[in-house]
Amino acid sequence: xxxxxxxxxxxxxxxxxxxxxxxxxxxxxxxxxxxxxxxxxxxxxxxxxxxxxxxxxxxxxxxxxxxxxxxxxxxxxxxxxxxxxxxxxxxxxxxxxxxxxxxxxxxxxxxxxxxxxxxxxxxxxxxxxxxxxxxxxxxxxxxxxxxxxxxxxxxxxxxxxxxxxxxxxxxxxxxxxxxxxxxxxxxxxxxxxxxxxxxxxxxxxxxxxxxxxxxxxxxxxxxxxxxxxxxxxxxxxxxxxxxxxxxxxxxxxxxxxxxxxxxxxxxxxxxxxxxxxxxxxxxxxxxxxxxxxxxxxxxxxxxxxxxxxxxxxxxxxxxxxxxxxxxxxxxxxxxxxxxxxxxxxxxxxxxxxxxxxxxxxxxxx
Numbered sequence: 001x002x003x004x005x006x007x008x009x010x011x012x013x014x015x016x017x018x019x020x021x022x023x024x025x026x027x028x029x030x031x032x033x034x035x036x037x038x039x040x041x042x043x044x045x046x047x048x049x050x051x052x053x054x055x056x057x058x059x060x061x062x063x064x065x066x067x068x069x070x071x072x073x074x075x076x077x078x079x080x081x082x083x084x085x086x087x088x089x090x091x092x093x094x095x096x097x098x099x100x101x102x103x104x105x106x107x108x109x110x111x112x113x114x115x116x117x118x119x120x121x122x123x124x125x126x127x128x129x130x131x132x133x134x135x136x137x138x139x140x141x142x143x144x145x146x147x148x149x150x151x152x153x154x155x156x157x158x159x160x161x162x163x164x165x166x167x168x169x170x171x172x173x174x175x176x177x178x179x180x181x182x183x184x185x186x187x188x189x190x191x192x193x194x195x196x197x198x199x200x201x202x203x204x205x206x207x208x209x210x211x212x213x214x215x216x217x218x219x220x221x222x223x224x225x226x227x228x229x230x231x232x233x234x235x236x237x238x239x240x241x242x243x244x245x246x247x248x249x250x251x252x253x254x255x256x257x258x259x260x261x262x263x264x265x266x267x268x269x270x271x272x273x274x275x276x277x278x279x280x281x282x283x284x285x286x287x288x289x290x291x292x293x294x295x296x297x298x299x300x301x302x303x304x305x306x307x308x309x310x311x312x313x314x315x316x317x318x319x320x321x322x323x324x325x326x327x328x329x330x331x332x333x334x335x336x337x338x339x340x341x342x343x344x345x346x347x348x349x350x351x352x353x354x355x356x357x358x359x360x361x362x363x364x365x
Contacts, residue, residue: 059260064148064267066164073272075279078323080107081268082152082166083117084143085174085233087217098170099140100151102233105163107322108276114286116322117237118315119230120155121294123305125356127333127364129153136333136358138304143168148267159292159312160330161319165268173263174216175209177240180259181247183208184239186215189232194218212236226305230291238287245284290318295348297356306356308348309335333362 073079085102103120122140129142130150139158142151148166156163169177178184185206188199195214199205207215216236222228244256268276292315294305312330320327338348340359347354 058262059264059266060269061148061265061267064152064166066267068269068272073275073279075275075282076110078107078109078111079165080105080161080163080319080323082106082155082163083237084148084151084166084168086143086168086170098144099138100143100168101140102230103139103151103155104234104237105155105159105161105319107319108280108283109322110280110283112286112322113282114288115283116288116290116319117234118289118319119234119291120158121226121230121292121305123226123303124158124292124294125297125299125304125306125334125337125358126154126158127362129157134360134362136299136337148265157332158307158334159316159319160328160332161316161323161325165266167264167266167268169260169264171213173260174236175213176259176263177244177256178207178209178212178236180256181240181243184212184236184243186212186235186239188215189228189235190222192218192221194221212240227291227293231289234289238289241284241287245281290315295351296353297346298353299356299358303353304356306338306341307334309338310348331364333364336362336364 071077083102083104083106084100086098087101099122101122103122105116105118105120107116107118109115120139122138124139125136126139126142128135128137128145128150130146130153135145137145139154142154148168152163152166183206185204187204188201190199191201192199194217195210197211197214199215205211216229216233218232219226219229224231266273292305292307293311294307297304297306299306309330312332312334316330317327337356337359338346341356342348344357346356
């Protein structure tokens with residue numbers, strides 16, 4: 001009699017055990033692989049985040065730190081930023097701190113799906129708000145004298161509009177941004193040569209970083225002078241924004257910010273920059289351009305632009321409306337100086353260059 005027929009075959013049991021162990025090992029190996037992939041993704045995400053954050057931290061200005069309220073950049077609220085450009089960082093400019101020859105008040109209005117760019121001419125006469133004693137200079141001197149805070153406060157006081165955020169970029173930063181998006185296509189407003197580049201009026205021209213910089217910097221050969229340059233600067237900025245949005249560049253904030261780190265300063269924190277990039281895309285669809293129209297004047301032998309009280313009020317009314325604020329009468333050092341000079345015969349309807357006096361008995365502030 002065979003006594004083994006009631007017992008399972010030992011070899012089969014061993015095979016099942018081996019198969020089971022193989023499955024266990026395979027599952028363990030797969031779980032380990034999945035864990036490694038997940039850890040790798042998490043590590044890379046952290047790397048990208050912190051790399052971006054480090055890039056932004058290099059641009060963040062702690063000296064003008066402001067409290068950002070929760071939901072301030074939720075895509076529904078309007079806000080203003082002072083954009084400043086300095087002539088440093090490229091084209092053989094070695095200065096660490098230069099005059100802000102580009103000053104633009106940018107207001108984002110999500111309800112109207114647009115943003116506005118209002119240029120403040122570099123030679124505009126303005127009180128240096130925050131100076132130890134009464135001081136009047138060209139507005140482009142506010143930044144080198146008292147930093148971003150003085151620049152923001154002085155522009156804010158000039159047009160009676162609250163401005164608490166700023167972004168300052170030098171020439172190298174602009175060049176790198178334009179290179180990053182692969183250049184921009186612009187129709188020049190006039191024909192000229194500058195810095196080795198040739199521009200033909202109305203002819204769609206592809207510009208790299210250097211070309212766009214040359215196009216937006218030329219001033220002396222423009223019949224409109226600094227006003228013509230301001231128009232070209234706004235043209236370059238709006239074209240750059242349009243290109244960046246169309247390429248979905250804003251979703252690659254890490255690369256963008258890393259590429260311009262060290263050439264930009266801002267008091268907008270990292271999280272706010274992310275929120276603006278993702279929540280205000282629809283506000284980049286339309287742009288409205290404007291500028292302060294000044295008058296040529298000589299102040300103590302130096303050439304200035306003085307803004308009439310009516311012009312300051314016009315720009316103030318527009319910007320306040322875009323920000324959802326009620327209109328308010330502009331009453332500042334500039335309107336005081338205008339009143340005193342008109343009493344002496346200064347005529348804002350006369351286009352000729354006239355002498356303009358600064359009276360130091362202004363008691364505002």
